[in-house]
Amino acid sequence: MILVQEDDFQVDALYKGLLKANETGAVAMFVGLVRQFSDLPNGACHFELEHYPGMTERNLQTIVDEANARWPLLDVCVVHRVGRLSVDDQIVFVGVSAAHRADAFQACDFIMDYLKSRAAFWKKESQGSESHWVEANTNDEKSLERW
Template sequence: MDKIIIQQQDFDLSTEIALVKKNDSDIGAVVSFVGFVRDLDDATIQKMTLEHYPGMTEKALKSIVNQAKKRWSIGNIALIHRVGDLNINDQIVLVITSSKHRQSAFESCEFIMDYLKTQAPFWKKEHTQNKSKWVEAKNSDKSQKNRWE
């Protein structure tokens, strides 16, 4: 059973992995990715605000997960993305994929993250002591996504 959720509260990696594995004796591999808020530009980022478009965002996340399931033989997936105000080192996103074999789990997890960065309608605003600015999409994220096409 897949778990796709957008929430403000934090998540626990161990709990989510246990849920992905629950009642599935075919799982031979679980791969997880956790993304964190970090200070990229030495601009002393104090926090990041993540916003989304309710309804549209969930639909986009489900589409990404469905694309991964069509490409790889994978089992359960957990995809949790946080919104709201987050501080440096806070967890932002969790992707967990499971499969019989590790390669499918690794590749599908990476695919989901690459598509999340470019296809999901989230907006990020960085806050420093002096200003706030919206974060633009990076060309490197687009290149990572394009390799799957």
């Protein structure tokens, strides 16, 4: 399942959707949250996540297809929020179920690395009246080298 949505998500429901009776030996999950990105004491921090409907989902499907080709997975769930998000809001859920934990852990890590650097999302951070578009992070690009 791949969802791009403004609404928040319920981790327990997504987890339960990954379970396959008599097959699941492991579920690995990642939940990304909005953290305080500024040390400035004044003004609330938030950001806007934008995407191109249709194109973003195809990007995510390509990443999930690659993970399924590399590891014997039972199921994958990716939920990514868009719109205005504030500190402590959930941004992304990646869940992977497999027969074995190593496959689940590696696939979840792989999907997050590729999602951070290859998925079609654009982020604008704001604090008070100041805002700026976030540039690509070189550390995210370096994380891809191990795959």
